[in-house]
Amino acid sequence: MDNKILSATASQQDSERALLADYKADTADSAPFGHSELPPATTQFEARFSKRAIAGVVSAAVLLFIVAASFWMPTPECMHGMGGFQQPGKVDIPGDGRIDPTRVFLNIPSTDQLRENLLYYSSGAHVAGINSTQAAYTRDYFEQQGIESKIVEYFPWLNYPVDQRVTLFNETTQGIVFEAGLKEDVVPGDPLSEDPNNLPAFHGYSTDGNVTGQLVYANYGRLEDFKALKDAGISVVDKIVLVRYGYIFRGVKVQIAELNGAKGVLIYSDPADDGYSKGKVYPTGPWRPESSIQRGSVMRLQVYPGDPLTPGYAATKDAPRIDPKDAKNLNHIPSLPLSYRDAEPLLCALQGHGRNASEVGSAWIGGLTSKGVEYWTGPSKLRVNLLNKVGYKTRAIQNVIGRIKGSEDSEHTVIVGNHRDAWCAGASDPSSGSAALLELARALGELMKLGWRPRRTIILASWDAEEYGLVGSTEWVEDNIDWVRTNAVAYINVDSAVGGGDFKTEASPAFEQLLYDVTKQVPYPHSNGSVYDAWLQQSLASAELANQAADDYTDMADVADALKSPTPLIRPLGSGSDYTAFMAHAGVSSLSMGFSGRSGAYHSNYDSPKRLTTFIDPDMQLHQAMVRVWGLVAIKLADDPVIRLSPVNYAKTLRRYIRQLEAHVAAQLNNTSSGKQAQNGAVAAASKVHHLRAAQRQLLSSARAIEREKAHLRAVYGEDCQMGSRRRHTSCIKLRSSINDRAFGLERHFTEPEGIPSREWFKHVLVAPGRWEGYGAQVFPALAEAAEDGDWKRFQLYSKRTVETLYEAAWFLREV
Structure with a gap:
């Protein structure tokens, strides 16, 4: 690590100690890439991290050796501790000289490096407004990896x-x-x-x-x-x-x-x-x-x-x-x-x-x-x-924003983020994710040393004040709302990267196939299977338990889907982490994921590295798997010629959302009816969502038209648009750009300026946190809440608006 990162500034450290003590006193009284910076970081871990500069040089040399040796050394049969998975070995270099970044990337994440990162971030309490040292450290670490970085301050209450x-x-x-x-x-x-x-x-x-x-x-x-x-x-x-x-x-x-x-x-x-x-x-x-x-x-x-x-x-x-x-x-x-x-x-x-x-x-x-x-x-x-x-x-809070500029389509950006603040040491929440973010940054830096650049820009964000109410990420999105809506391809969130062994995810339906493909490539620790295999088995086991419980709080439609589906069920996004402003306010397709399952230290002094490395992830291989999944999703979204977001998956998932809304409406009708009227609740509910079903079918038809365009692109031109004829090259680029713009732009068309009644900040008409849940997602929130209130006139009004929104989205997908 650079001496700049490790230099101790006693005055800054003393200042932060004073701030920490000061919280018991009585009350006293931009561009997306940043508008303010802090001094260099200080850290109580100088001895541990003073060897980072040497380690960085050595790791780069080792990586170059792996890349070179992959052309003549045989690929190992398996990865130690990973069952029968082959180690990603051979690096494919196409005719244009671009390496295959996904193959190289899988080899880079280091469990030792992840452990050091975890120990740094969870070295003590780092509450929002009192953790600028870690912000500066994170910025300088990004820069050490060759990632242009700045600190952006906001001033919340x-x-x-x-x-x-x-x-x-x-x-x-x-x-x-x-x-x-x-x-x-x-x-x-x-x-x-x-x-x-x-x-x-x-x-x-x-x-x-x-x-x-x-x-x-x-x-x-x-x-x-x-x-x-x-x-x-x-x-x-x-x-x-x-x-x-x-x-x-x-x-x-x-x-x-x-x-x-x-x-x-x-x-x-x-x-x-x-x-x-x-x-x-x-x-x-x-x-x-x-x-x-x-x-x-x-x-x-x-x-x-x-x-x-x-x-x-x-x-x-x-x-x-x-x-x-x-x-x-x-x-x-x-x-x-x-x-x-x-x-x-x-x-x-x-x-x-x-x-x-x-x-x-x-x-x-x-x-x-x-x-x-x-x-x-x-x-x-x-x-x-x-x-x-x-x-x-x-109090001032600090977001750290790092940027890897895209080589071809730099205005379009994939954003990955994790929050840094914690109520206590926060080893699992969020320091396991912060450790993973640093290792992701290092891995991307190693790829850049080999000459790789993503087609699209990648932003790495370390948010502050998430624990108070998603403050850092929300203020950044609000500060850059026009840029985000215009340029953000997707947002990929990891909060608590490791809290157990169960892979859990909530996401926009557009991510479904990409998530399945990526998790099939990443080995699940101490098994002969992939993260996908473990995820599927965990999902089916959870669904079976829910089916057996079948209490008043079980979503039986989701349970039925999970039990009969051969793929894991991805939950819709509600709120509770930093994806909220991107998805619900700006209309950016978002994903949040992590390994969970043992929440017994959540937000307590016992969420320590000692507990995490003793009972949850002793060898840090779950952390390593998380970096691999996170990185592959980001690289594919930023580097694949055709953006891997699926309007077809989205349109298909809407059938389930509509079915859930129908069941919700039937329940509300039955709650206010009796006898024969109650028996007719399901019939009445079906009639109330009839137009939504027609709009969903139109959306699916338009989404399938995009799939045909993709097939045409591959068959006639090839996704890379590499051809000698300037005319054919121009036609290919135009078609590919149109497909990509519609793939990531679809989510924007599910937002409305007016937002949800009584909570207008939430603009997404398909999903939002339930108004009496806070975290859990409610599909078609404006309609569901009108039904809960028995306001069927309002239900009809917002049903009409939602149907129009879906048809407009379908027409948008048809634009070429």
């Missing part, structure tokens, strides 16, 4: 914890019965569990407040949970509500509680969901121990993400700000997270009061029954005091 307290007391005697520890235990042998800079129990964008009231338990805090309480005669008005994490985004839990009249919310992690009910807890296993606290944002993410005070435009230094009281994506009652150790006495205080939770709902009982806890609704006789003192400040 962020909060930091000052004082938190939860007490259970007797109102008559004022005697304190219990006071929550609000602190995680130190784990011997894991120094990051005792980092003095770790945040206390805290919610990003939580409201400052000191409230007191009786306690009521509301299960997962969903709409149906509060309705069940109401039906059971239990009121939450002026109460402190205790809910458990799961099913919906924490910010929506607080919002629903507020709408039902609650004074405050406590959200705890129940052992049934990710604690000892799942297996051994940390440090003897990967699951959540009793003192573990899940931090996180409670922004109303489904209203709009990003800086609350600059809705729809970038939070630049001099941007106008709205009054916080007018920010529609903020809640207005205080909230705090709890461990299940701190939640246990609160649940015990409810015992015998109100209704037994099993009488309210079959899924209301958690895992603390093994400790003798009975789950009751309350309200309690004892009172709870919730103190949440926070300091709000306008």
Whole structure:
């Protein structure tokens, strides 16, 4: 590594330590490639990374040897630890001198390098607004790989914890019965569990407040949970509500509680969901121990993400700000997270009061029954005091933007991104992804040393302040919205690269075939199969479990598809990571992926490299597989002559989306009908989506016409358009450009300027986060919400608009 990267600047490091301490004080008062830079990085890992310069030279020499030797050395039978997969060996160099980048790329990602990257990023707490050292380090690392890079700053409104307290007391005697520890235990042998800079129990964008009231338990805090309480005669008005994490985004839990009249919310992690009910807890296993606290944002993410005070435009230094009281994506009652150790006495205080939770709902009982806890609704006789003192400040955040300029079609750009900030050390979320991003940058740099350049530009983005509410990526997209809509081919997101062994992905349907093809090329660690093979088996197993559960919260249409389909089911994109602004606001086809499965340390002090490398990925081969998948998708999108986005896959997937909408409409009709009317709900629902089905068929017909054009291009010209005749070359380029423009431009045609009613920031008419879910996707959101509200006049209006949008998209695909 260059000395520039490793030079220690004591003043900057001292400044950041001061900022970290300052979060407990009271509140005081562009072009896509960047408009500001920070000083060179500082790091506490000088000794570890001082050898990077030598290592970089050696790795380049080794890579050149591999490329040269591949012409005369035999290809090895298999890759060590990868079963029967052949090592990508021979490098194909066509007549134009271009290497085959995908073949070379697969050999580059290094598990040792990934481990070093992970240890750097997860060396301690790096909260948004207090991690500029890592931003500068990331920029300089990109530049060391030959990638032009800059830091782009924004200035959002962020909060930091000052004082938190939860007490259970007797109102008559004022005697304190219990006071929550609000602190995680130190784990011997894991120094990051005792980092003095770790945040206390805290919610990003939580409201400052000191409230007191009786306690009521509301299960997962969903709409149906509060309705069940109401039906059971239990009121939450002026109460402190205790809910458990799961099913919906924490910010929506607080919002629903507020709408039902609650004074405050406590959200705890129940052992049934990710604690000892799942297996051994940390440090003897990967699951959540009793003192573990899940931090996180409670922004109303489904209203709009990003800086609350600059809705729809970038939070630049001099941007106008709205009054916080007018920010529609903020809640207005205080909230705090709890461990299940701190939640246990609160649940015990409810015992015998109100209704037994099993009488309210079959899924209301958690895992603390093994400790003798009975789950009751309350309200309690004892009172709870919730103190949440926070300091709000306008604080600079840093996005790192690296660019590899395309060789032929440089204005069109493939963007890959990961967020860098974390509530604690964040080894899995997001540092596993940050480690992968650096290794992806190094691998692309090695390809460039061999003379390779992508046809289209590639941007590598390291986002800041994602944890608060996708702030860094949202502000960047809003700042560059016209450029993004014009030039962005696709956005490829990796948040937590490795949290388990299950490959999971949500994506625009346009990515489907590309994802299948790429994952078939990448070996799955410690198996004889590919990532695709493991993904398929994991998908089928999950679908079978869901089919057996068949509860009220299972999407049985998706389950049926997964069980009968020979391919893994790709979920639609809702929200919860940095793809949101690209897909939902700008209409850029987006993909988010990673290995998951063991969430027992999520947003806690125990999401450390020690836990990750002990229980999840000891040899870093899952990290390596993630880099390979991520890189191949990016390279193919940026370098293949014909862009690998499929309008046909999109049109076919819309049939499933329409079927899901039809089932949703039928359910709403049945909820408001009885007897014979209820039996006719399905018939009525089918009639309401009839025109959508006709538009989908037209879209599929137009998409298939593009496939015929692709076949014509290959047969008559060849995708590379390499021919002697200038006239034929010009005709080929024109046809190929037209096909590509329509392939990546299709997603734009599914957005409308007016957006979704009451949350207009979301422009995509086909998918958006559910308004009462926050993360999970809702297909045809405007129509689904009109049906939920029983507003069939609005449903008809937006049905007409959506049908027109689909026909316009179909006509766009026919333009040549």
